[in-house]
């Protein structure tokens with residue numbers, strides 16, 4: 001496995017892999033790799049001849065209170081994990097490589113990025129879609145792999161690819177969870193022991209919502225209230241939103257009569273966590 005820091009070295013390595021007839025899979029990350037990233041890499045390894053992982057803590061997707069400086073950075077440890085997943089190339093650029101002086105061109109997906117995470121974190125998705133568009137142009141992958149925990153990000157990227165005609169297949173990969181249900185996230189490292197226990201409330205709330213729908217509840221407000229009630233019973237948790245939305249448009253549903261996405265954001269101590277669950281409409 002090679003580690004490169006420049007766009008030109010990345011393009012050269014990808015050209016060489018293509019010359020050998022290999023397909024290219026890209027796993028974009030911000031480093032701090034954990035089991036969920038490794039699941040993306042393993043999937044890419046199964047499906048592609050050559051696997052590229054980008055490691056870049058993207059400043060433009062962080063808000064002023066988002067702790068950009070404190071975000072964990074450990075390329076050596078990330079490289080060891082990526083190598084164990086069979087990755088061929090790590091692209092770990094500097095901020096100046098991605099955003100040279102005078103940079104001022106942005107990729108913005110309308111509609112579904114203004115709600116949920118977009119409402120709570122203005123500018124976040126513009127930063128995500130801009131850097132992902134750049135990574136797509138730098139690497140030129142056949143497939144790119146994204147986790148379903150960041151469901152709204154996945155939808156924004158799928159829409160960007162569709163609307164801007166990127167010839168790339170976006171592969172969604174199911175959320176990887178700890179044995180007690182907590183979705184894997186780099187942010188879990190910020191939780192104290194008590195907060196880590198309290199954080200299981202996110203998955204428990206999603207299960208309550210799913211069980212209610214499966215039991216026949218069709219009023220999204222009642223489903224939401226049940227999930228909210230559970231989260232509010234956890235003293236260390238402070239809910240940002242719980243929403244029942246259409247999995248494609250992310251618009252609120254009036255009745256739960258077709259597949260629904262329950263999405264939530266909860267602050268546990270100082271750490272903001274998100275999670276979601278797709279509920280197949282029971283027949």
Ligand code: PAF
Nearest residue numbers: 028029030058128131150
């Ligand atoms: O999901 C992430 O880690 C980031 O948002 C991504 C897609 C790597 C873009 O910086």
